[in-house]
Amino acid sequence: METFRFRDRDLALKIVGKIKEYGVKATFMHVCGTHQDTLLRYGLDSLLERVNVKVKAGPGCPVCVTPPEEYEEAITLAEKGVVITGYGDVLKSPGYDRSLLDMRAKGCDVRIVYSVSDAVNIALKTGKEVVFMGVGFETTAPSTASTIINSPPENFSILSCHRYIPPAVQKLLSMGELKLDGLIQPGHVSTIIGLTPYERLLKEFNIPQVIAGFEPLDVLMAVLMLVKQIYEGPPRVENEYVRSVKPEGNLKALNMINQVFYPIKVHWRGFPEIEKSGMKLKPEYEKYDARLKFEDSIGDLSSGEFGKPKGCLCGEVLRGIADPEECPLFSVRCTPQSPVGPCMVSIEGTCHIEYRYKKRCKQVKR
Numbered sequence: 277m278e279t280f281r282f283r284d285r286d287l288a289l290k291i292v293g294k295i296k297e298y299g300v301k302a303t304f305m306h307v308c309g310t311h312q313d314t315l316l317r318y319g320l321d322s323l324l325e326r327v328n329v330k331v332k333a334g335p336g337c338p339v340c341v342t343p344p345e346e347y348e349e350a351i352t353l354a355e356k357g358v359v360i361t362g363y364g365d366v367l368k369s370p371g372y373d374r375s376l377l378d379m380r381a382k383g384c385d386v387r388i389v390y391s392v393s394d395a396v397n398i399a400l401k402t403g404k405e406v407v408f409m410g411v412g413f414e415t416t417a418p419s420t421a422s423t424i425i426n427s428p429p430e431n432f433s434i435l436s437c438h439r440y441i442p443p444a445v446q447k448l449l450s451m452g453e454l455k456l457d458g459l460i461q462p463g464h465v466s467t468i469i470g471l472t473p474y475e476r477l478l479k480e481f482n483i484p485q486v487i488a489g490f491e492p493l494d495v496l497m498a499v500l501m502l503v504k505q506i507y508e509g510p511p512r513v514e515n516e517y518v519r520s521v522k523p524e525g526n527l528k529a530l531n532m533i534n535q536v537f538y539p540i541k542v543h544w545r546g547f548p549e550i551e552k553s554g555m556k557l558k559p560e561y562e563k564y565d566a567r568l569k570f571e572d573s574i575g576d577l578s579s580g581e582f583g584k585p586k587g588c589l590c591g592e593v594l595r596g597i598a599d600p601e602e603c604p605l606f607s608v609r610c611t612p613q614s615p616v617g618p619c620m621v622s623i624e625g626t627c628h629i630e631y632r633y634k635k636r637c638k639q640v641k642r
């Protein structure tokens with residue numbers, strides 16, 4: 277019942293009316309798959325466009341931003357007989373031209389798990405080498421970290437593809453490809469990291485920012501708060517999602533991340549390498565680092581250059597400079613049933629969300 281308070285249609289229209297009163301024309305960006313889902317599922321994107329506000333999706337889907345070479349590392353290990361475990365969308369995403377599930381169809385031992393501890397249990401039961409492909413931002417990294425702290429068996433290791441989100445936002449703003457008037461910051465990530473990283477972005481870019489929850493009224497309120505900031509100034513960091521996000525974040529989860537990982541420069545799909553944006557296991561936990569354990573098999577893959585399918589605009593979609601429908605493959609060759617790029621594989625992917633709620637078939641339109 278509580279949830280429905282945040283879906284009240286009349287209140288939503290009132291907020292949109294308030295946004296209109298400010299008469300501000302603006303482009304905002306969010307970095308969260310669930311925000312994109314809320315925007316399209318409830319038609320907020322069209323409502324906001326009517327009052328001159330565009331909200332673009334950025335690099336907010338962890339499965340999508342993981343670059344092909346990291347999927348290739350897991351695929352190569354699967355070919356060598358290692359048991360590969362991960363969440364469903366991770367296993368479906370393509371490396372160069374094949375996914376982990378394709379490898380399972382060819383007889384490799386690739387298993388979907390629902391938590392890192394499921395993967396540890398597989399290691400305990402089978403006694404085989406088991407690798408967990410850890411994909412995700414600050415939200416999922418604490419559970420990986422906690423598993424490592426609790427000394428899993430030595431035949432278990434992590435292929436860490438975890439990433440910190442603030443450096444990617446910093447990179448996106450410094451690349452300057454898109455003129456943004458404000459940022460809607462992600463709710464779940466912010467429950468962990470708190471407000472401090474956004475204060476740093478404010479200092480560097482002087483850009484309005486609002487942390488938002490995931491219900492329609494949360495997102496509309498965040499837009500209203502951003503528009504108000506633009507109108508009245510000065511830019512600041514505000515928290516719309518006070519019911520979950522504390523200014524200091526979740527210190528226990530942050531401590532676990534900091535105990536196990538340290539930041540390194542890594543590649544994100546569609547981006548150049550981003551300083552201090554990847555989570556690497558610290559030397560004291562290196563026996564659980566799959567990249568070190570299987571260095572002979574996958575050591576040269578991380579620096580490899582992998583092409584992208586012809587016409588695929590996933591990189592541009594992730595940087596917010598192209599909409600899914602601008603991709604020539606969208607709903608023609610690339611659909612959720614037969615995805616070409618990761619943005620169509622993951623349910624948090626911008627193309628998958630666009631297809632789910634708008635599903636415009638270019639072939640029919642022609």
Ligand code: SF4
Nearest residue numbers: 308309310462464465
């Ligand atoms: S983990 Fe949560 S906050 Fe992060 S992108 Fe996914 S839905 Fe958004």
Ligand code: SF4
Nearest residue numbers: 590603610617620627
């Ligand atoms: S439609 Fe498919 S190929 Fe095109 S950008 Fe989206 S996921 Fe990539």
